[in-house]
Amino acid sequence: MKVKAFLDTNILLDLIQIGRPCAPYSREIMQSVYDGDMEAVITTQSIIDTSYTAQKAGITQSFLDTVKLWCTYVNVDPVDAFDVRFAIKDYTGDFEDDAQYYRALDACCDVIVTSDESFRKKYNGKNEHLKLMSPQEFVSKMKPAAKQS
Numbered sequence: 001m002k003v004k005a006f007l008d009t010n011i012l013l014d015l016i017q018i019g020r021p022c023a024p025y026s027r028e029i030m031q032s033v034y035d036g037d038m039e040a041v042i043t044t045q046s047i048i049d050t051s052y053t054a055q056k057a058g059i060t061q062s063f064l065d066t067v068k069l070w071c072t073y074v075n076v077d078p079v080d081a082f083d084v085r086f087a088i089k090d091y092t093g094d095f096e097d098d099a100q101y102y103r104a105l106d107a108c109c110d111v112i113v114t115s116d117e118s119f120r121k122k123y124n125g126k127n128e129h130l131k132l133m134s135p136q137e138f139v140s141k142m143k144p145a146a147k148q149s
Contacts, residue, residue: 004039006104008114009046016063022115025135033073041075041107113138
């Protein structure tokens with residue numbers, strides 16, 4: 001069975017911006033998606049947030065080319081009313097993280113990959129079926145398992 005990973009917004013930022021600390025790991029994760037070794041989910045909100053950063057950095061065309069690729073290989077889910085309701089109910093101080101967490105749960109993901117340490121600390125262990133890992137942790141622990149399936 002293939003690993004199904006939810007990729008947080010910062011993973012998408014790693015893919016369009018050179019020099020971010022987790023960029024090599026995020027690229028390795030995305031290569032596994034492109035190779036069909038694993039399944040990935042991102043949200044429409046993450047794409048919109050990433051587009052804002054790309055525009056500010058002057059890399060809009062590169063971003064658009066990358067989004068076309070993502071939309072070919074990655075499940076792109078909207079944050080829906082379910083996610084918003086639960087994010088309100090369980091508000092932790094970061095509404096975006098809360099909504100992303102519930103989208104990942106609803107999408108039946110195995111893991112959320114994020115370089116946001118506070119996101120990982122806040123939600124790791126909350127649900128026994130959904131782990132939170134940094135890109136580096138994911139590459140070292142999950143990618144080999146994805147290749148074996």
